[in-house]
Amino acid sequence: MSSQPRKEFTIEQVAQHNREGDLWIVIDSKVYDLSRFADLHPGGANVLYVDSVAGQDATQVFFGLHRHEVLLRPQYARLQIGTVQGQEETIKAPKPGDLSKVPYAEPTWLSSGYFSPYYKDGHRKFQKAVRAFFMTVVAPESVRCEESGKRISQEVVDKMSEQNIIAMRLGPGKHLKGRTLMGGIVKPEEFDYFHEGIIHAELARYSSRAVVDGLLAGLVIGLPPILKYGAPALQAKVVSDALAGKKYIALAISEAFAGSDVGGLQTTAVRDGDYWIVTGTKKWITNGTFADYFTTGCKTETGFTVMLIERGPGVSTKPIKTAYSSVAGTAFVTFDKVRVPVANTLGPIGGGMGVILSNFNHERWMVIACSISAQRLAVEECLKWANQRMVFGKPLTSQAVIRAKLGQMISRVEACQNWYESVTYQMNNMSYDEMSNKMAGPIGLLKQFVSRSGRETAEDGTQIFGGRALTMTGMGKYIENYHRTSGFDAILAGAEDVLGDLGVRQALKKMPRDTRL
Numbered sequence: 001m002s003s004q005p006r007k008e009f010t011i012e013q014v015a016q017h018n019r020e021g022d023l024w025i026v027i028d029s030k031v032y033d034l035s036r037f038a039d040l041h042p043g044g045a046n047v048l049y050v051d052s053v054a055g056q057d058a059t060q061v062f063f064g065l066h067r068h069e070v071l072l073r074p075q076y077a078r079l080q081i082g083t084v085q086g087q088e089e090t091i092k093a094p095k096p097g098d099l100s101k102v103p104y105a106e107p108t109w110l111s112s113g114y115f116s117p118y119y120k121d122g123h124r125k126f127q128k129a130v131r132a133f134f135m136t137v138v139a140p141e142s143v144r145c146e147e148s149g150k151r152i153s154q155e156v157v158d159k160m161s162e163q164n165i166i167a168m169r170l171g172p173g174k175h176l177k178g179r180t181l182m183g184g185i186v187k188p189e190e191f192d193y194f195h196e197g198i199i200h201a202e203l204a205r206y207s208s209r210a211v212v213d214g215l216l217a218g219l220v221i222g223l224p225p226i227l228k229y230g231a232p233a234l235q236a237k238v239v240s241d242a243l244a245g246k247k248y249i250a251l252a253i254s255e256a257f258a259g260s261d262v263g264g265l266q267t268t269a270v271r272d273g274d275y276w277i278v279t280g281t282k283k284w285i286t287n288g289t290f291a292d293y294f295t296t297g298c299k300t301e302t303g304f305t306v307m308l309i310e311r312g313p314g315v316s317t318k319p320i321k322t323a324y325s326s327v328a329g330t331a332f333v334t335f336d337k338v339r340v341p342v343a344n345t346l347g348p349i350g351g352g353m354g355v356i357l358s359n360f361n362h363e364r365w366m367v368i369a370c371s372i373s374a375q376r377l378a379v380e381e382c383l384k385w386a387n388q389r390m391v392f393g394k395p396l397t398s399q400a401v402i403r404a405k406l407g408q409m410i411s412r413v414e415a416c417q418n419w420y421e422s423v424t425y426q427m428n429n430m431s432y433d434e435m436s437n438k439m440a441g442p443i444g445l446l447k448q449f450v451s452r453s454g455r456e457t458a459e460d461g462t463q464i465f466g467g468r469a470l471t472m473t474g475m476g477k478y479i480e481n482y483h484r485t486s487g488f489d490a491i492l493a494g495a496e497d498v499l500g501d502l503g504v505r506q507a508l509k510k511m512p513r514d515t516r517l
């Protein structure tokens with residue numbers, strides 16, 4: 001906002017400044033002097049000189065063409081010279097931690113007047129603090145990095161680690177012991193999967209899809225095998241630096257030769273005394289361009305083995321261009337006769353499949369939590385747009401076809417949310433091994449359902465926003481990003497169809513032998 005003393009003007013006074021070189025307009029009770037800005041206006045100068053805009057209240061036309069955030073950018077906020085006498089601002093920017101009042105923009109448990117069997121007041125307090133953090137620290141960084149394609153700054157990573165957000169993204173467990181979580185709002189022993197899910201949801205609400213991955217998703221999937229299977233000396237070397245955001249980790253499993261088909265991998269580790277000699281390539285490795293360590297799947301004499309490879313001689317990474325921003329650090333990784341201490345082996349030699357499988361449930365569940373939040377944001381964006389956009393003299397919501405799309409979008413996100421909450425509740429009440437046994441099927445099916453819903457919602461959102469959903473800036477920028485990237489949720493952590501099939505195969509395994517129609 002301008003630091004000048006705020007002046008008050010009458011509508012009549014504003015109306016006198018209605019020409020090139022002397023141009024004022026009103027937006028939501030605020031008077032803007034556009035005299036010099038007009039020639040710099042990205043939408044052109046001429047549109048500002050028409051009779052219905054120059055010297056007039058242009059609130060309606062402005063919000064049909066710009067997002068509110070345009071007015072909050074410092075370079076534009078300073079165009080404000082005063083307010084209109086007797087008028088009050090009606091369109092307010094949310095404050096850090098605020099909940100949206102748009103129906104269905106928040107899950108039921110956060111909506112005033114509704115109830116939840118799962119979430120307690122402690123979760124709500126935690127959510128408010130996490131939202132304030134992501135809104136103020138992560139959202140501006142997301143905009144910068146999405147555009148530049150550069151990795152997240154160390155400053156933001158440091159702020160995340162101060163709150164122990166990196167550690168919390170790994171879920172409940174021993175790694176939280178002794179840590180102060182979000183300034184102490186929740187004790188480590190009380191931290192559950194609902195708390196963790198809140199972090200994923202807020203991350204996805206305030207970041208583009210590529211930033212969700214760029215904000216150390218590689219570590220979230222690459223560190224658990226070290227926590228669970230790493231030798232004490234390896235853990236001592238790696239874990240605390242990783243959780244402090246000083247070292248980065250990537251999970252390096254997929255190859256150009258094999259993705260979901262882990263048995264077909266070709267990266268080979270050959271034993272040479274106390275070392276493995278690793279040779280091969282890995283593809284689509286999230287955070288790989290900047291990772292210091294790679295939790296890597298290799299073919300060994302006795303089967304598939306997982307080991308931690310440190311960046312060093314023989315390790316090289318190069319960025320892969322994907323449909324989303326390179327802030328995610330997606331890399332092609334080459335291991336050329338890399339010497340890896342046998343002490344870096346994670347889990348039994350030849351028993352790597354178990355190591356990888358034990359990781360999958362959590363990773364898939366995390367993708368689910370992020371996707372639901374992104375879908376909810378799409379619902380909010382579409383409700384707002386359809387409500388404010390005027391076509392043929394009426395709001396877009398007056399079209400039954402638009403309302404029908406909104407109805408489908410809302411139903412899908414609510415269905416996803418309710419299934420997610422029920423799965424999360426099971427996870428809270430099961431041991432890790434019980435979870436591996438009982439939840440792989442339901443989580444696979446849920447992920448399939450959520451990613452399909454997401455893509456349908458992206459499609460509906462694109463129809464609602466029309467041409468605006470095809471540009472990376474402006475009104476439809478979230479829908480454009482979601483439409484371009486929702487497919488990532490259907491592939492990463494297990495392809496949609498494969499996961500649906502996994503769910504059915506798990507169910508078939510448990511079919512009672514003595515059952516008949």
Ligand code: HEM
Nearest residue numbers: 032042043047048053058061062065066067070076474475
């Ligand atoms: C304080 C006043 C204004 C500011 C700071 C401003 C700023 C901007 C900016 C930054 C853009 C680029 C698109 C975006 O980032 O959303 C834009 C586009 C545009 N503006 Fe403005 N604008 C103002 C007032 C107006 C008014 C009153 C009109 C009324 C006709 C207008 C018409 C347009 C049009 C037609 C575009 C192109 C939209 C598109 O490509 O979809 N602007 N404006």
